[in-house]
Amino acid sequence: SKSYNITLLPGDGIGPEVISVAKNALQLVASIEGFEVAFEEMPMGGAALDAVGVPLPAETLNSAKRSDATLLGAIGGYKWDKNEKHLKPETGLLQLREGLQVFANLRPATVLPQLVDASTLKKEVAEGVDLMVVRELTGGIYFGKPRGFSTNENGQEIGFNTEVYAAYEIDRIARIAFETARKRRGKLCSVDKANVLEASMLWRKIVTALASEYPDVELSHMYVDNAAMQLVRNPKQFDTIVTNNIFGDILSDEASMITGSIGMLPSASLGAAGPGLFEPIHGSAPDIAGQDKANPLATMLSAAMLLKYGLGEEKAAQRIEAAVLDALNRGFRTGDIHSAGHKLVGCKEMGEEVLKSI
Amino acid sequence: SKSYNITLLPGDGIGPEVISVAKNALQLVASIEGFEVAFEEMPMGGAALDAVGVPLPAETLNSAKRSDATLLGAIGGYKWDKNEKHLKPETGLLQLREGLQVFANLRPATVLPQLVDASTLKKEVAEGVDLMVVRELTGGIYFGKPRGFSTNENGQEIGFNTEVYAAYEIDRIARIAFETARKRRGKLCSVDKANVLEASMLWRKIVTALASEYPDVELSHMYVDNAAMQLVRNPKQFDTIVTNNIFGDILSDEASMITGSIGMLPSASLGAAGPGLFEPIHGSAPDIAGQDKANPLATMLSAAMLLKYGLGEEKAAQRIEAAVLDALNRGFRTGDIHSAGHKLVGCKEMGEEVLKSI
Ligand SMILES: CC(C)[C@H](C(=O)O)[C@@H](O)C(=O)O
Ligand SMILES: CC(C)[C@H](C(=O)O)[C@@H](O)C(=O)O
Numbered sequence A, B: 001s002k003s004y005n006i007t008l009l010p011g012d013g014i015g016p017e018v019i020s021v022a023k024n025a026l027q028l029v030a031s032i033e034g035f036e037v038a039f040e041e042m043p044m045g046g047a048a049l050d051a052v053g054v055p056l057p058a059e060t061l062n063s064a065k066r067s068d069a070t071l072l073g074a075i076g077g078y079k080w081d082k083n084e085k086h087l088k089p090e091t092g093l094l095q096l097r098e099g100l101q102v103f104a105n106l107r108p109a110t111v112l113p114q115l116v117d118a119s120t121l122k123k124e125v126a127e128g129v130d131l132m133v134v135r136e137l138t139g140g141i142y143f144g145k146p147r148g149f150s151t152n153e154n155g156q157e158i159g160f161n162t163e164v165y166a167a168y169e170i171d172r173i174a175r176i177a178f179e180t181a182r183k184r185r186g187k188l189c190s191v192d193k194a195n196v197l198e199a200s201m202l203w204r205k206i207v208t209a210l211a212s213e214y215p216d217v218e219l220s221h222m223y224v225d226n227a228a229m230q231l232v233r234n235p236k237q238f239d240t241i242v243t244n245n246i247f248g249d250i251l252s253d254e255a256s257m258i259t260g261s262i263g264m265l266p267s268a269s270l271g272a273a274g275p276g277l278f279e280p281i282h283g284s285a286p287d288i289a290g291q292d293k294a295n296p297l298a299t300m301l302s303a304a305m306l307l308k309y310g311l312g313e314e315k316a317a318q319r320i321e322a323a324v325l326d327a328l329n330r331g332f333r334t335g336d337i338h339s340a341g342h343k344l345v346g347c348k349e350m351g352e353e354v355l356k357s358i
Helices: A015-033 A046-052 A058-066 A089-100 A113-118 A167-183 A198-213 A224-233 A245-259 A297-310 A314-329 A347-357 B015-033 B046-052 B058-066 B089-100 B113-118 B167-183 B198-213 B224-233 B245-259 B297-310 B314-329 B347-357
Strands: A003-011 A036-041 A069-074 A104-110 A130-136 A148-151 A157-166 A187-192 A218-223 A240-243 A266-270 A276-280 B003-011 B036-041 B069-074 B104-110 B130-136 B148-151 B157-166 B187-192 B218-223 B240-243 B266-270 B276-280
Touching: A003 A015, A003 A046, A003 A058, A015 A036, A015 A069, A015 A297, A015 A314, A015 A347, A046 A089, A058 A089, A069 A089, A069 A297, A089 A276, A104 A167, A104 A245, A113 A314, A130 A167, A130 A245, A148 B198, A157 A167, A157 A198, A157 B198, A167 A187, A167 A198, A167 A240, A187 A198, A187 A224, A187 A245, A198 A218, A198 B148, A198 B157, A218 A224, A224 A240, A224 A245, A224 B245, A240 A245, A245 B224, A245 B245, A266 A297, A276 A297, A297 A314, A297 A347, A314 A347, B003 B015, B003 B046, B003 B058, B015 B036, B015 B069, B015 B297, B015 B314, B015 B347, B046 B089, B058 B089, B069 B089, B069 B297, B089 B276, B104 B167, B104 B245, B113 B314, B130 B167, B130 B245, B157 B167, B157 B198, B167 B187, B167 B198, B167 B240, B187 B198, B187 B224, B187 B245, B198 B218, B218 B224, B224 B240, B224 B245, B240 B245, B266 B297, B276 B297, B297 B314, B297 B347, B314 B347
Parallel strands: A003 A036, A003 A069, A069 A276, A130 A240, A187 A218, A187 A240, B003 B036, B003 B069, B069 B276, B130 B240, B187 B218, B187 B240
Antiparallel strands: A104 A130, A104 A266, A148 A157, A157 B157, A266 A276, B104 B130, B104 B266, B148 B157, B266 B276
16 A cells, blocks of 8 residues: 655644644544555754754754655744744744745635634625635745845945845746636736836746736736735635745735634645645744644644645545534634634644544 | 925826815915915826826926925826836835935824724724834835846846845834834834844844833834734734834735725825925725725825924814814715715815815
């Protein structure tokens, strides 16, 4: 029977709790669908800093590279916030993304009927929201050079970064976005700041040039400031959004909060070839770490994305997705999505309920 | 009696309509408060492109520089969207900001009790929101060099921009922000991406260093992705926000949409000395231009900010602000903020009702 190697990176804060639950789900669906999964658990982020002094040990990156897919919990925490840049947990995450060359970050933001009340938006605005942000993940201002600190001609200290995109980087992320839109409702909105930034002008040019290859996809363009507004005004207008690394960081978090259930949202980071990286979009939540309060569903749904996009095991993915919905339908809720009339459970119990549903 | 010169820049789309209404209001409060206003109307944006081929004619900039304050309507439109960069209306606006050295952009976002239903956020989340975004306006990635297009070592076309801040630029905007917070509820949140960007690390360092000079102001820091979320989750947590040019562009638009009444929101752009620039934060709305449908209240409130911050005529400013509220209380609404039970009026009639209230 088929067998897959999966690297698990529990990371920091609530990371270990949610990973342990998702691991059980992967194991169970594998046994039902008749394939094997072998796990390798590696240190990453603050945990790796504490253990070996770097946020992404070479062995961790190698394990992820050798694997068929990697599932990450969460990284970061107050403890390492003041570290120098090369000793920040976040730097480890950026090194991992770069090391795996996962340039395409898919971030769905869906309002589940069961959780529509969790949104701070009015019901009629929130219900039915189902959008996907395709964020460029290994380029732009996150990685652009030159960057650093220096002194300007007046002896003033300066800090600087470079927002830079090459044509091929835009082309490859745009293709993923067009293909994503094609499999969804056929609408793609490219977000940029082409009225001000040259990097955005090139972005718009390359995206526009591709449109003729995808005549079935309806392409539009929007400035990032307007997109930030439109997500609040009428999020249902969006199907697929494609944008650069920093705008994608901001807009995908905004979109996730619009669903009201950021503890529910998974993400997939994919490259041209090689293993993908899958992680919940929420952070490490150090304030509730170790208290069995975390919502494991975003990580379980990330495991489902891993099965679907990373391993091609679509049926196993659907089993997890259906089980998550079933556990919600049966009334189970962690604290972050709890409301009157539902059963408040902790991380472990929520995980067990999903396993029962599987 | 005192006399002020005010440069009016109607600009494009609905700009001329809203400026004409605001001009009447300025004239009226001046006569009541016993000072004189002399107006100079100059072309700017697309209107200037059509008339003289550049988005900011030298005479327009000179008029603004000579004046005591400048009131701008709106610029831009589909017609000029494909223009080369130096022939875009937006470029004229950036040149104007740079020419006047107005580095501090104050953007209030307030939910008026009369308009709380206009927000897409639930009433309990939206009501009482009263925040101020202090956006750095003449630095960062909008103006940073090098910028442009080039070819990389692999012969690939690249587009690039530089996000750069010098210590003094951060220091001066942070001081304005601390002072703004001090006059408000004493809370300042500095927004950056210091976990990734060097420009943000310097930003955070300089802002933090100033805190001891403002012991009465409570300073906090937030990453921009989190800020985009928190504005949706619980906008009431914010009093004053200070951030860079591009993050301020995005977050202030998001915040304005949270109020649900972007047609109501003014802004002030101020320098260290010299005249300020005042403008509504909404755009030129080409789709409703010339139809007497625009909401003139944002421009009237911008005129109020002009009186207060630009001319020090606080009483005249309060007259306009009070009159705007009074017209709303008497039930008048333009289309963008209309709801059942209110009187739907056009731009001119709304202007007249505010004049009556003055
Ligand atoms: C932790 C941080 C570096 C990261 C990012 O900015 O990409 C996070 O915000 C995310 O969106 O995954
Ligand atoms: C028109 C554009 C250049 C401008 C900006 O990005 O600053 C606008 O969006 C604004 O916020 O005033």
